[in-house]
Amino acid sequence: MVDKDEIITLITGANRGMGFETAKELGQSGQLVIIGSRNIEKGKEAVKKLTQQNIKADYVELDVTNTKSVSKAQKEIEKKYGRLNILINNAGAVFSGRQLASNLNFDDLRSDMELNYFGLIDVTQRMLPLLKKSEWAKIINISSMMGSKTAALDPNSEVYRAVAVGYQSAKAAANMYTVQLAKELRAEDQAITVNAIDPGMVATEFGGATPEQAASMGAKPIEFGVARTVELATDYNDRSNGTFTNTHGVVGW
Ligand SMILES: NC(=O)c1ccc[n+]([C@@H]2O[C@H](COP(=O)([O-])OP(=O)(O)OC[C@H]3O[C@@H](n4cnc5c(N)ncnc54)[C@H](OP(=O)(O)O)[C@@H]3O)[C@@H](O)[C@H]2O)c1
Known part of the structure; x- marks a missing residue:
C-alpha cells in the first residue's frame, strides 16, 4: 500500500507513443504512474527509462483485448496499491484503414471494436472498484476527432x-460510453469524472508509419498530442464530466 495522498495513475498502452509521453509528464508532475503494456519486456524497458528520470513508475502486464489479462492486472494493482486515482484508456490502433463503408473486412472491423471499444470498457469496468476506493478519481478516454x-x-x-x-465507429462508440458512464457516476454522486480527449494528429507509430513520416504529413509533436490529457489529469480542481475536448476546446460529438 502507498501513502493516502499519492496520486496513482494507470495508463494502458503506455510502453510507447502518447501513452509513454503521458506517463513521463504525469510522473514529472509527481504522480505514481503504472505502465500498462501487453509486452512484458517493452513495459519493463519503459519503466526503466522513467525511473532513470526519478519518476515513480511501475509496470503491469495488460492486454486490453484479453479479459484474463485485464482481470489479472486489476488483481495485481489491488494487491499492490489497493486503489487508483486516474485511469487513462490510451491503448488503441486502426485495423480497417481506408476500407469503404460498403466493403468492410469483418475481421478488421472486429479488431477495431475489440481494442478501441470492448477493451476500453473491460478495463474501465474492472478498474472501477479501485477508482471508487480513492477520495476522487478520473477516467480519461483517449478518443479521436476521427x-x-x-x-x-x-x-x-x-x-x-x-x-x-x-x-x-469504435471511437464514436467509446464516446457514447464516456457520456453514459459519466452520467451514471454523477447520478450515484461518485467523485469520479469521465471524459474523452482528442489528441489531434500526432507523430507516433500509430497506423504503421514512423513518427518522422507522420510528421512530414503534418502530424504534430507528441508533446502537443498529450497536452490536453496532461492538463486534465493534473488539474485536481477540474470536475468536468462527460466532455469531449482537445487543446483548442470543446470537440463536437
Ligand atoms: N497518433 C495519432 O495521430 C492519434 C490521433 C487521434 C487519436 N489517437 C489515439 O491515441 C492513442 C495512442 O495512440 P499513439 O499515437 O500513441 O499510438 P501508438 O504509438 O501506435 O501506441 C499505441 C499503444 O497501444 C498499445 N496497444 C495496442 N494494442 C494493445 C492491446 N491489445 N493491449 C494493450 N495495449 C495495446 C501499443 O502496444 P504495443 O507496443 O504492444 O503495440 C502501444 O503501446 C490511441 O488510442 C489512438 O487511437 C492517436
Missing part, C-alpha cells in the same frame, strides 16, 4: 476525407 460525427460531416474539418470506418 470518432466525431460532427467533424466527419463538416467539409472544413481536417478529417472530412478520412476513411477508417471501423476505427471511427
